[in-house]
Amino acid sequence: MLIKQLREPITRIAQCMPGLSPQNKTERFTRHPFWVMVDKEMMDHIRSWRFMILVAIVVLTCLGASYTALLNIAKAVKPGDADEAFLFLNLFTVSDGTLPSFVVFMGFLGPLLGIGMGFDAINSEQSRGTLSRILSQPIHRDYLINAKFVAALMVIALLVFVMGYLVAGAGLIAIGIPPTFEEFMRINLFLMLSVVYIAFWLNLSVLFSIRFRQAATSALSGIAVWLFFNLFYPLMLNIVLKPFTPSAYASPKSIYLFERSRYLLSQLMPNELFNEATSTLLMPTVRSVGPLTMQQVEGALPGPLPLGQSALLVWPQITGLLAATLICFALSYYLFVRREIRGRS
Amino acid sequence: MNSLVIEAEGLMKRYGSQIVVDSLDLTIAKGEVFGLLGPNGAGKTTTILMLMGMSEPHGGTIRVCGINPVTHPLSVKRKVGYLPEDVGFYDDYSGIDNLVYTARLNGQSPAQARHQAEQLLRRIGLWEDAHKKTGKYSRGMRQRLGLADVLMKSPEVIILDEPTLGIDPTGVRELMELIVKLSRDEGITVLFSSHHLHQVQQVCDRVGLFVGGRLLAQGDIPQLAQSLLNDNLYAIEAAIDHPDEKILSDALMSVNGVMSVERRRDLFHIRTNHDVTAVIAQRVIEAGGALTYLNRVEYGLDEIYCRYFEGGSNHDVN
Incomplete structure (x- = not known):
């Protein structure tokens, strides 16, 4: 009786709003085909085994990372340190060496997440024979690829932000010091950057899924690119640059030029861009990402940068990541729209 | 029956230097069942895609329901249902969910879509399996679900690309009957491609013979036979017991209209340019032979098929 009384006003309110009332809901609920596709893709992602495995890996990572951070956060802070004001950010960056920190994990596993969610985006549709059936419906062809991208991006963003906030929440409970507004904004920026970084790998693997008919080939190419930038590119950079290393007695100008070119070449690695951008955002004391001359350092006071200055410092890195993401997307878009779709072949 | 649903004029398609479809003229009237018959690689699928x-x-112009599909593909796709060759579904979705998704891509509301999917599934006889995942469907069931999928948008025209490929004979018959019934009941124009001439022969109002990117002939079956096989229209098979084959052959050849007599195993194969079966029976008995079997063979698409598809595609009609 009581429940009925309680429910009555709610039903009455619901009836006043046409969108909410149960009778009208199904009738009025005609979504644009694009959002129908996004819905379906998101559902597919969330229900798939692959996604659960990826989430399990990421969750374990978070647990491990926040555990080490909490164990070591006390040691990381020395009294009178400039960092003290940004204690909360240490949750994401501190580690004792046994397990990497959250940031390092994100830089390492993020690409895997992106590749894992995109490598069979288009070629699986083709090999299942659903591609030509879907494209014969009255939708624009780019809806399919856009929907796949938007859906995967939404799922990734959700996941990354949930993880980040969970770590922050766990830290809040454990250390009992709330983050300042600036710290909170820095964490948000870092999470957003992680989403962009994962989106880059997602787009790269979608590109491979359009280019290669076999899902296995496209997954392997994605992982190959990832391995190349993580392992081989830095190695190659060292080998190539070794003969040009100036001696300790060389002129400052040539040493500067050498360091500068090494820095520029390392900027081609998306993971390097991500690492520089995140470490600058999460460690306000980082004042520069490239080499500096003595004149530039002279007179500088060691102290944390304000958020705006940190962001300005890594603006090129952020832009670079965004540009790489957009280039991959534009390429996949072009390839997909130009392609002739016939049957399963 | 007089308004044209599909009109194509001088249609051309090249892949590199190879011409796949060559100056194709095709007209299909409303409510017609048209069969596009041709061997593999003749350009049937390419034509359908265009x-x-x-x-x-x-090159060339196309009008489908009066709309140009090159400039307005979406309007065409709203009115035309297309069943691709070897259609696939989302394997981890049930049959009904697959249909509902198609309907929603066509802008229907979920309730409307579900209702229509239920009706169609009953109609094509898949209702018991509607909630089974399509990954567990057999090939025949998949094709039937494909037909339902095509009908979800209530199309004016349906285009089926090799709908009977890989289905057993009973399945083929059921599917074909379903297609014809749909066309008759709802006035849907049907265009389907096949390389199985018997299926085409059974259900199509008109047939287009498509070889090497060109439409060799179109019309109903007798018209086709007439235009492609000017003479040698009839053949008679007969089993005759006669002591001397030579005398019998001469007797048969003397019948007016007989073009050739050939012995194939136990049967005599007699080609004539008009129906002379009765005269032949009489002549055999007069010549002292014992007639045990006599059959008039009418030329169907079989013969046409052999002559134009297997006999080489560079065969000229005229």
């Missing part, structure tokens, strides 16, 4: 606006022609 009609759907999924592939750009290199």
Whole structure:
């Protein structure tokens, strides 16, 4: 009786709003085909085994990372340190060496997440024979690829932000010091950057899924690119640059030029861009990402940068990541729209 | 029956230097069942893709329901249902969910879509399996679900690309009957491609013979036979016991209208230019032979098929 009384006003309110009332809901609920596709893709992602495995890996990572951070956060802070004001950010960056920190994990596993969610985006549709059936419906062809991208991006963003906030929440409970507004904004920026970084790998693997008919080939190419930038590119950079290393007695100008070119070449690695951008955002004391001359350092006071200055410092890195993401997307878009779709072949 | 649903004029498509569809003229009237018959690689699928606006022609004009699919593919796709060759579904979705998704891509509301999917599934006899995942469907069931999928948008035209490929004979018959019934009941124009002439022969109002990117002939079966096989229209098979084959052959050859007599195993194969079966029976008995079997063979698409498809595609009609 009581429940009925309680429910009555709610039903009455619901009836006043046409969108909410149960009778009208199904009738009025005609979504644009694009959002129908996004819905379906998101559902597919969330229900798939692959996604659960990826989430399990990421969750374990978070647990491990926040555990080490909490164990070591006390040691990381020395009294009178400039960092003290940004204690909360240490949750994401501190580690004792046994397990990497959250940031390092994100830089390492993020690409895997992106590749894992995109490598069979288009070629699986083709090999299942659903591609030509879907494209014969009255939708624009780019809806399919856009929907796949938007859906995967939404799922990734959700996941990354949930993880980040969970770590922050766990830290809040454990250390009992709330983050300042600036710290909170820095964490948000870092999470957003992680989403962009994962989106880059997602787009790269979608590109491979359009280019290669076999899902296995496209997954392997994605992982190959990832391995190349993580392992081989830095190695190659060292080998190539070794003969040009100036001696300790060389002129400052040539040493500067050498360091500068090494820095520029390392900027081609998306993971390097991500690492520089995140470490600058999460460690306000980082004042520069490239080499500096003595004149530039002279007179500088060691102290944390304000958020705006940190962001300005890594603006090129952020832009670079965004540009790489957009280039991959534009390429996949072009390839997909130009392609002739016939049957399963 | 007089308004034209599909009109194509001088349609051309090249892949590199190879011409796949060569100056194709095709007209299909409303409510017609048209069969596009041709061997593999004749350009049937390419033609269909161009009609759907999924592939750009290199020449010629197309109108489907009065709309140009090159410039307005979406309007065409709203009115035309297309069942691709070897259609696939999302394997981890049930049959009904697959249909509902198609309907929602066509802008229907979920309730409306579900209702229509239920009706169609009952109609094509898949209702018991509607909630089974399509990954567990057999090939025949998949094709039938494909037909339902095509009908979800209530199309004016349906285009089926090799709908009977890989289905057993009973399944083929059921599917074909379903297609014809749909066309008759709802006035849907049907275009389907096949390389199985018997299926085409059974259900099509008109047939187009498509070889090497060109439409060799179109019309109903007798018309086709007439235009492609000017003479040698009839053949008679007979089993005759006669002591001397030579005398019998001469007796048969003397019948007016007989073009050739040939012995194939136990049967005599007699080609004539008009129906002279009765005269032949009489002549055999007069010549002292014992007639045990006599059959008039009418030329169907079989013969046409052999002559134009297997006999080489560079055969000229005239």
